[in-house]
Amino acid sequence: MSAPALISFSAITKTYGQGVAAFQALKGVDLAIPSGQFVAIMGPSGSGKSTALNILGCLDGPTGGAYRFRDIAVETLSRNQRALLRRHYLGFVFQGFNLLSRTSAQENVELPLLYRGTEASRRHAAAREALRQVGLDGWEHHTPAELSGGQQQRVAIARAIVTRPLVLLADEPTGNLDSLSAQ
Secondary structure, X not given: OOOOOOEEEEEEEEEEOOHHHOEEEEEEEEEEEOOOOOOOOOOOOOOOHHHHHHHHOOOOOOOEEEEEEOOEEHHHOOHHHHHHHXXXXXXXXXXXXXXXXXXXXXXXXXXXXXHHOOOHHHHHHHHHHHHHXXXXXXXXXXXXXXXXXXXXXXXXXXXXXXXXXXXXXXXOOOXXXXXXXXX
């Protein structure tokens, strides 16, 4: 008997709006992702990729179907339990970066560790290392307004990897990077 999938969708649907204005973004999606797998969700604009990522990341809930994470029924979790799941298991790279504008690159990267209650010295060291990994040594004290789009994208990636998440969710993570940085 094999272990359950790390992530599974069973007949997941997502509908926005009601009545004649209703739009079904996801229609009965089935998905099983074992631990350690790299999966790309591909499709044309408007096909539900970001909607699926938002549900996977517990930022939004499905209208119907079942979502299991580590064999736990996510749709039965409270809002606080879903926040804990995100905090301890998921990392996000958002298409729009979602950086805090008046906060340095290092402070933006430290944010998930702050939410976890990580002590300051460990937070600082981990954020500096994550920024180094994405090629931003020396840029720690710059705010997003002082960074190029590609540098902001790398700060967002550093923020996503700083916690060493079990699952990394990325919505077009290299869209603002040059080909060398994207690699």
